[in-house]
Amino acid sequence: MRLIDLSSPVDAGGWEPEPISMTVMSPAAGAEHLRSEMAEHFGIDFDPSVLPDSEFLSIDTLTLTTHTGTHVDAPAHYGSKGPDGPPMTTDQLPLEWFHNPGVVLDLTGAGTGVVGAEFVEKELARIGYTPSPLDIVMLNTGASRWVGTTRYFTDFVGLDAEAVHLLLDLGVRVIGTDAFSLDAPFTDIIRRYQETGDRSVLWPAHFAGRQREYCQIERLSNLDALPAPFGFTVSCFPVKIVGAGAGWARAVAMVED
Numbered sequence: 001m002r003l004i005d006l007s008s009p010v011d012a013g014g015w016e017p018e019p020i021s022m023t024v025m026s027p028a029a030g031a032e033h034l035r036s037e038m039a040e041h042f043g044i045d046f047d048p049s050v051l052p053d054s055e056f057l058s059i060d061t062l063t064l065t066t067h068t069g070t071h072v073d074a075p076a077h078y079g080s081k082g083p084d085g086p087p088m089t090t091d092q093l094p095l096e097w098f099h100n101p102g103v104v105l106d107l108t109g110a111g112t113g114v115v116g117a118e119f120v121e122k123e124l125a126r127i128g129y130t131p132s133p134l135d136i137v138m139l140n141t142g143a144s145r146w147v148g149t150t151r152y153f154t155d156f157v158g159l160d161a162e163a164v165h166l167l168l169d170l171g172v173r174v175i176g177t178d179a180f181s182l183d184a185p186f187t188d189i190i191r192r193y194q195e196t197g198d199r200s201v202l203w204p205a206h207f208a209g210r211q212r213e214y215c216q217i218e219r220l221s222n223l224d225a226l227p228a229p230f231g232f233t234v235s236c237f238p239v240k241i242v243g244a245g246a247g248w249a250r251a252v253a254m255v256e257d
Helices: 027-042 117-127 161-169 186-196 204-210
Strands: 002-005 021-025 059-063 071-073 099-106 113-115 136-140 157-159 174-177 215-218 230-235 246-248 252-255
Touching: 021 027, 099 117, 117 161, 157 161, 157 204, 161 204, 204 215
Parallel strands: 099 136, 113 157, 136 174, 174 215
Antiparallel strands: 002 252, 021 059, 071 215, 071 246, 099 230, 230 252
8 A cells, every 4th residue: 555645734934824933942952941840840950961962852832823734624614603503623523534535636727716516527527436425525726836835825726615515415524625725715706706796706615614514624735646536545634623623634645556
């Protein structure tokens, strides 16, 4: 079995609309930190020079949103009301949703904006596949090549509400994309709303989750490395954060050789 990493990194050096703050406590500084912690909390005078190279352990501290890097959006992200009461948060999601057969759809020729159910139906027909319940459907928009730049947040394609409901009708509960959002870029959404006054263009893929609970995996990567549109398994368990609307995930495809 071959493993293919489908995750984009959390990189404090890349451009983000909500910047990442990352500080690193070196192993040498960790030794001094250990000395002070032992003295403060346990009243022990500890000399770190007895440690290998007078070093202890490094510690990384990050400040970032749960929507940085590859992550799973829980239904609670879409609003305070779900179809059957309070929507699920990350820690409440069924594990069964996140380890299933995967299928990737090619949206690289769609341009910036949004595609609908007809486009998705044609792509499924082209590859000769109908998703089964709990299959994980992923969209290859080509946006992952812009990761770390401002273009990553403005040049991609998303799904409209009908396209989302088409997949949900098939039993899909996790829809992924290599783009910043499963919806169209913010700039495209606002432009179309200002031109038409049509509220249905405002984040329809996300707001569909207020009617029917499902999850999105946003900011995937490396979808081009998959050897075929289907015939592989995806594992993408979100980090268990109590009360959160999203959680980071290390998405991986498992391909049987």
